[in-house]
Amino acid sequence: MIYLDNAATSWPKPEVVYQAMNNFMRQVGASPGRSGHRLSIEAGRVVYETRESLARLFNIDDPLRIIFTSNATEALNVAINGVLRPGDHAITSSMEHNSVMRPLRALQERGVELTVVSCSKEGFLDPGGIEKAIKPNTRLIVLNHASNVVGTLLPVIEVGAIARRHGVLFCVDAAQSAGAYPLDVSFMKVDLLAFTGHKSLFGPQGTGGLYIRQGVEDVVEPLMHGGTGSRSDSEHQPDFLPDKYESGTPNTVGLAGLGAGVQFVLSQGVDALREKEEKVMYLLIEGLGAIPGVTLYGSGDAREQVAVLSFNIAGIASSEVAMRLEEEYDILCRPGLQCAPIAHKTLGTFPGGTVRVSPGYFTTEDEADIVLRAVCNIASMGKGIGL
Amino acid sequence: MVLFHSISGALRAEKLLKAEGVPLKMIPVPRHLSSDCGICIRFERADELKVEGILGRSKLEIQGIHQI
Numbered sequence: 001m002i003y004l005d006n007a008a009t010s011w012p013k014p015e016v017v018y019q020a021m022n023n024f025m026r027q028v029g030a031s032p033g034r035s036g037h038r039l040s041i042e043a044g045r046v047v048y049e050t051r052e053s054l055a056r057l058f059n060i061d062d063p064l065r066i067i068f069t070s071n072a073t074e075a076l077n078v079a080i081n082g083v084l085r086p087g088d089h090a091i092t093s094s095m096e097h098n099s100v101m102r103p104l105r106a107l108q109e110r111g112v113e114l115t116v117v118s119c120s121k122e123g124f125l126d127p128g129g130i131e132k133a134i135k136p137n138t139r140l141i142v143l144n145h146a147s148n149v150v151g152t153l154l155p156v157i158e159v160g161a162i163a164r165r166h167g168v169l170f171c172v173d174a175a176q177s178a179g180a181y182p183l184d185v186s187f188m189k190v191d192l193l194a195f196t197g198h199k200s201l202f203g204p205q206g207t208g209g210l211y212i213r214q215g216v217e218d219v220v221e222p223l224m225h226g227g228t229g230s231r232s233d234s235e236h237q238p239d240f241l242p243d244k245y246e247s248g249t250p251n252t253v254g255l256a257g258l259g260a261g262v263q264f265v266l267s268q269g270v271d272a273l274r275e276k277e278e279k280v281m282y283l284l285i286e287g288l289g290a291i292p293g294v295t296l297y298g299s300g301d302a303r304e305q306v307a308v309l310s311f312n313i314a315g316i317a318s319s320e321v322a323m324r325l326e327e328e329y330d331i332l333c334r335p336g337l338q339c340a341p342i343a344h345k346t347l348g349t350f351p352g353g354t355v356r357v358s359p360g361y362f363t364t365e366d367e368a369d370i371v372l373r374a375v376c377n378i379a380s381m382g383k384g385i386g387l
Numbered sequence: 388m389v390l391f392h393s394i395s396g397a398l399r400a401e402k403l404l405k406a407e408g409v410p411l412k413m414i415p416v417p418r419h420l421s422s423d424c425g426i427c428i429r430f431e432r433a434d435e436l437k438v439e440g441i442l443g444r445s446k447l448e449i450q451g452i453h454q455i
Contacts, residue, residue, distance in 0.1 A: 048399065048402070238393070
């Protein structure tokens with residue numbers, strides 16, 4: 001089997017991730033930060049170590065500025081719903097995932113103004129377009145770092161500088177880039193960084209988080225209120241991080257796995273991981289581009305994107321290509337719209353979508369060759385059954 | 388002993404102090420001190436200035452240092 005759906009969930013995971021989760025379940029198991037006994041303290045240490053590893057990866061001074069959520073979607077909802085109020089204006093791009101678009105569209109119905117800045121057909125964004133859209137009531141700019149459809153990188157460094165200059169909060173959706181591409185919150189001037197654990201950070205599903213810059217928490221309302229293990233004498237939510245945004249017992253076993261995954265990323269180095277994926281991506285981009293009847297979308301350059309690639313075969317629906325890749329070649333990928341209708345409208349692939357292949361750390365160059373031969377065979381057989 | 392607003396804060400302090408070689412123990416907060424969180428760090432009185440210095444430099448907010 002060749003697993004090419006790492007942009008949805010990376011799999012398999014490094015061995016240390018399985019070990020950390022198994023070890024936590026068997027040896028620790030308790031609630032973190034809820035009691036003073038040694039297993040509870042140890043569980044707290046596991047969560048804290050994960051925070052600290054992430055802080056190192058993203059160049060965050062204080063690990064307590066990272067709050068844990070169940071995925072990037074929840075983190076983005078905390079950021080977007082926490083900041084925006086009726087009468088505020090927000091700016092985003094036309095390459096976003098629905099984890100950004102849907103919270104923004106929902107707020108638009110409740111009186112928040114929204115500007116969606118158009119990207120090019122390759123998925124590139126002109127930072128000047130963002131600056132032009134800024135108005136006196138602009139509160140927030142939300143951008144994905146790397147597209148989940150074509151992997152294209154958006155100019156977050158330039159937009160970060162623009163946002164800071166205009167006193168507008170800047171939120172980055174790093175779901176596809178955290179662990180796969182260098183991220184430095186202070187260099188990028190990011191106020192809110194949403195990430196998920198289950199993609200290039202090699203953690204399990206159900207882990208993710210949000211970095212909140214010092215002072216920004218004053219204008220970000222929490223999504224949930226509840227028990228934190230702190231200020232237990234008070235019936236009101238604490239105002240300090242991370243407790244303000246971390247109510248209820250967390251996914252500690254998941255965070256144990258995420259911690260091991262981030263340690264793996266740190267030990268390998270983001271640049272080395274990226275170089276490995278880039279080799280496979282280079283083969284896929286060159287190879288797919290040379291197959292008659294295949295249209296590739298996005299930058300067409302492995303250096304300008306993360307390891308996500310979209311294509312179509314003329315005359316065959318993306319869903320049928322994916323089905324045949326699995327049934328005839330045991331290759332697992334993702335067809336359709338990948339939860340990003342606006343990105344497909346930008347690329348000109350709405351509503352049919354694309355076949356998305358996303359290699360990962362464990363994908364080999366030999367596997368890329370097998371994929372190319374499979375796509376070549378399907379394309380040469382011509383029109384499908386028209387599903 | 389030093390008390391914190393959150394367990395996460397106490398755990399961060401534990402690592403910082405351990406890295407500087409301060410002997411310490413994480414213990415449940417004595418009820419009469421009624422902390423914001425359930426655990427605190429007990430250390431030797433002789434290390435008080437060192438502890439204050441390390442935590443001060445880290446900008447980690449503490450609830451207070453108490454003698455027991």
